[in-house]
């Protein structure tokens with residue numbers, strides 16, 4: 001078999017997965033923002049470790065009344081470093097343009113590629129949606145479509161006995177969700193309902209106090225539409241319930257799936273047209289908050305296109321069971337101090353959780369040092385090479 005045959009077969013694989021130059025470029029650029037080892041790159045998606053200073057996690061408090069004062073460490077990590085498995089799947093695929101031999105990796109990649117190709121648009125009056133409606137609509141149009149199983153449960157308290165309806169403009173839109181009991185925790189510690197529960201392994205919660213960019217206020221967004229606004233403040237500071245839900249859920253996952261390699265469990269926070277991912281590791285006591293990622297950009301009247309970075313972050317997060325690699329050794333030293341905080345109730349958090357406030361904004365003006373692994377550095381170089389190759393090929397033959 002000559003070189004001609006080999007290149008024809010290679011081309012066939014490219015056609016099989018139907019990925020065009022512009023899609024490769026978009027996926028490569030978005031993945032690059034999770035790996036970029038450059039302090040000055042403003043679009044980079046990072047993770048900030050936090051520690052809990054004071055909280056009411058030791059009392060029988062519902063999430064809605066959770067109090068949790070968190071303080072950010074003067075250090076940042078790259079988002080890609082907790083998803084090393086997922087970053088490798090994407091980078092290897094983009095480099096070779098053939099689907100991986102591993103069946104699960106291949107299935108997950110197809111989900112991502114199909115989404116990028118066909119499903120990235122949404123018609124919605126997003127500013128008129130309630131927090132829960134936004135959480136459901138995003139689960140239906142983004143998170144659920146990128147997951148291996150798209151079924152989800154919506155908190156029944158919010159809407160009575162009605163069928164779950166998507167709040168997008170498309171009248172014929174079907175949902176894979178149903179109403180049910182989304183309560184988690186234990187009555188003697190933090191507990192309560194979450195907005196949406198995807199496949200019993202991921203929480204989507206609207207942010208009661210969505211972060212706003214500096215200088216932005218409700219009536220005059222300063223020339224930027226909310227969709228484009230960038231935000232810099234800490235979501236954990238304004239939303240103690242999301243810290244409470246994430247920590248409880250991580251302990252719950254550790255109890256129900258002790259066989260897993262790690263217990264770094266993510267939780268989606270949505271609001272103000274941005275997405276944030278909060279993580280808690282109930283084994284190593286590490287609490288992480290991601291940068292706020294714009295969810296979509298306008299592509300017409302009440303029409304939006306999901307942001308490339310939001311798509312990659314969502315894909316990695318909904319499939320965290322397969323794509324998340326857990327905290328790195330460097331992250332383990334930045335303790336969340338949750339174990340300290342609930343010393344007397346630790347037995348309940350460790351063994352007795354079930355499935356079923358006052359905010360202190362922390363404006364961290366400290367200059368944080370950025371840390372990343374040598375693995376991520378290698379992946380970043382590979383992504384840069386892919387981006388250059390695609391740009392050359394796009395500008396050349398086509």
Ligand SMILES: [Zn+2]
Nearest residue numbers: 166167168173
């Ligand atoms: Zn819809």
